[in-house]
Amino acid sequence: MHLDVRNVSKRFGSKAAVERMSFTLDGSGFVGIIGRSGAGKSTFLRMLNRLTDATEGEILADGKDILKLRGAEKRAWQSQCAMVFQQFNLVPRMDVASNVLHGLLGRRPMMATLFNLWSEDDIARALAILDRLGIAEQAPKRAEALSGGQQQRVAIARALMQDPEIILADEPIASLDPMNAQIVMDTLKRINVEDGRMVIANLHTLDTARRYCDRVIGMRDGRVVFDGTPEQLTRGAARDIYGADASFSESATSTDLGALQPDDQYAAALLGD
């Protein structure tokens, strides 16, 4: 997939949430968009997925401007780029397997969905995806009974059910503790590497971007102020992105992934899953 973002802006009244954003992406990398709260990261992902309309600009996906798509073509694009949200956005009282099957919404007739008529193939695929993500045994439970990290994996499974080319993750680990954050990031990375699906993730923190991304885009006040590899993300570049003064410290933007001892992880994994 070749994505060409050209001068994309979004204004809310007189306020620009995203201002003339431009960059290109090729292939199937793991892309992190970083920046402070309010920098415009979510707004950009929502425009890319067409949950929100851009005020101006173009986003060419393999040459076609996806900002102009309507009706069935727009829905087809939305199923090609599945979203994962900070708050998981599952149906809490519904069982995990059904939540995953809901990734097929929009691809099937309304009546079949209303009566929960999933085909055996669909059900088998949903269970296989849950198994791949290490949560097969959670399938019959209500989504609300799971831990945050498990719920986010269910949300990723739902996204995979769409068989998307791109996964858009909007702060996927911002509500999780460090251990679950690591499991969720590892899961996204695995899908990226094993399936060749592009992942574009909004991330709060530098260390996560450095650890998981091939490419980092830094935003500040709606603008792209950094575009490069994790290695190029120096302290000075980080200052530009986060706008911090001399008291800038990496710890302020760290989620502390990897701070857990291996033994803690093992024990927690035994207890948690």
Ligand SMILES: Nc1ncnc2c1ncn2[C@@H]1O[C@H](COP(=O)(O)OP(=O)(O)OP(=O)(O)O)[C@@H](O)[C@H]1O
């Ligand atoms: N629906 C809206 N109406 C008005 N202003 C909005 C709306 N959505 C976002 N904004 C504003 O646009 C700017 C960018 O917001 P956005 O949520 O994209 O930032 P962000 O980088 O994703 O931050 P966060 O990590 O807090 O979600 C903010 O100033 C925000 O207040």
